[in-house]
Amino acid sequence: MRRILVLILVVFSFHGLSRAEGNDTVAIRQFAEYGDATAIENVRPVKNIVIMIGDGMGFEAITAARIHSFGRGVGLALDRMPVTGQNLSYSLSEDIITDSAASGTALACGVKTLNGRIAQDRHAARLKTILELAGELGKSTGLVATSKVNHATPASFASHVKSRNNYWEIARQMSRAPLDVLLGGGYGYFLPGSHPESFRDDELDLLGEMRSRGASVTMDPGQLGNLDPDRVKALVGLFARDDLDRTARSAVNLSEMTGTALKILSRNPRGFFMMVEGSQIDWAGHGHDLEYSVGETLEFDRAVGVVLSFAEKHGETLVIVTADHETGGLSLNKASEKDKTLTAGWTTGSHTANVVPVFAYGPNAEAFGAVIHNHHIPQLAVQGWGVKNFTGFAYGK
Numbered sequence: 519m520r521r522i523l524v525l526i527l528v529v530f531s532f533h534g535l536s537r538a539e540g541n542d543t544v545a546i547r548q549f550a551e552y553g554d555a556t557a558i559e560n561v562r563p564v565k566n567i568v569i570m571i572g573d574g575m576g577f578e579a580i581t582a583a584r585i586h587s588f589g590r591g592v593g594l595a596l597d598r599m600p601v602t603g604q605n606l607s608y609s610l611s612e613d614i615i616t617d618s619a620a621s622g623t624a625l626a627c628g629v630k631t632l633n634g635r636i637a638q639d640r641h642a643a644r645l646k647t648i649l650e651l652a653g654e655l656g657k658s659t660g661l662v663a664t665s666k667v668n669h670a671t672p673a674s675f676a677s678h679v680k681s682r683n684n685y686w687e688i689a690r691q692m693s694r695a696p697l698d699v700l701l702g703g704g705y706g707y708f709l710p711g712s713h714p715e716s717f718r719d720d721e722l723d724l725l726g727e728m729r730s731r732g733a734s735v736t737m738d739p740g741q742l743g744n745l746d747p748d749r750v751k752a753l754v755g756l757f758a759r760d761d762l763d764r765t766a767r768s769a770v771n772l773s774e775m776t777g778t779a780l781k782i783l784s785r786n787p788r789g790f791f792m793m794v795e796g797s798q799i800d801w802a803g804h805g806h807d808l809e810y811s812v813g814e815t816l817e818f819d820r821a822v823g824v825v826l827s828f829a830e831k832h833g834e835t836l837v838i839v840t841a842d843h844e845t846g847g848l849s850l851n852k853a854s855e856k857d858k859t860l861t862a863g864w865t866t867g868s869h870t871a872n873v874v875p876v877f878a879y880g881p882n883a884e885a886f887g888a889v890i891h892n893h894h895i896p897q898l899a900v901q902g903w904g905v906k907n908f909t910g911f912a913y914g915k
């Protein structure tokens with residue numbers, strides 16, 4: 519008897535060691551209907567809403583950044599946020615795994631859609647975004663990203679196209695959107711075709727148009743620090759021809775851009791909406807680069823700290839931090855106190871269906887402490903603005 523028991527233990531422990539990696543499959547028994555967010559009971563008024571999106575930032579990317587910084591401890595800005603929930607990021611595409619366009623649309627419009635769509639539903643109907651809603655409510659609006667500003671996530675808040683790859687049309691629409699602050703990269707898409715750095719094949723001078731409507735426009739990252747936010751009506755700062763590369767990033771970082779945006783947006787007595795994206799956490803996941811992932815996650819977390827400090831000083835600010843999806847299937851496999859190293863594995867070069875975190879601070883934050891869908895996030899957020907049943911559909915064209 520004892521010999522059998524030993525044999526069973528040996529087999530079990532051998533199993534544990536032998537199943538190292540690889541895919542495995544189980545049936546999906548049904549595709550149940552999913553609903554919209556329910557009304558928040560005793561909803562409290564909100565003046566400002568900030569949505570911060572770590573692109574591709576799963577629980578594991580955050581955990582890697584936390585272990586890198588504090589070992590067994592805590593101390594990220596995210597760790598100060600009182601409410602944590604789970605965000606189901608699925609899109610309506612066949613494989614249910616979302617891209618940044620479909621998830622950006624869900625986070626901006628309160629509607630799930632197909633991958634690739636920017637603020638359009640599965641039938642390519644236009645959806646109202648939370649940023650456009652803010653503009654209608656007389657609030658100021660801002661978008662801040664470390665990618666080009668016409669990349670899928672920021673694009674989902676201020677343009678409407680069938681394909682995220684139409685960067686030229688996205689730039690054209692964004693230049694005409696009700697935006698008070700636009701900070702990131704991508705000036706090549708906003709310059710007329712005859713300019714040597716332009717990516718356009720038409721002569722639209724989108725930066726010139728925004729300037730003529732009163733915006734201060736700069737392509738010099740060194741300018742941001744010298745800027746007097748009180749003397750700026752609207753600010754467009756595009757600090758790289760395409761995505762914010764190393765050169766641009768050495769001169770301007772996400773928390774600096776976020777701080778400047780807050781100074782400008784918070785002058786409006788009616789409040790503001792702002793979206794901040796840590797765009798390149800996703801690229802670290804695609805590239806299986808743990809050091810890049812940790813660096814980008816920590817930079818994003820510093821921007822979270824800037825926003826939380828603002829919200830702690832000024833009440834009525836709802837701060838939501840989430841990811842559009844997880845990237846890379848990151849798994850933290852080994853850490854050593856002696857060697858002071860953390861070793862991780864990646865299971866895919868693509869996005870995953872992994873649940874991503876949602877953190878909330880401020881009035882109605884408790885509503886986010888649950889298992890929710892990505893499209894519930896703006897639906898819940900705008901209830902503090904007195905808007906019920908927010909879906910891009912309800913607001914139509």
Ligand SMILES: [Zn+2]
Pocket residue numbers: 574618800801804845869
């Ligand atoms: Zn990606």
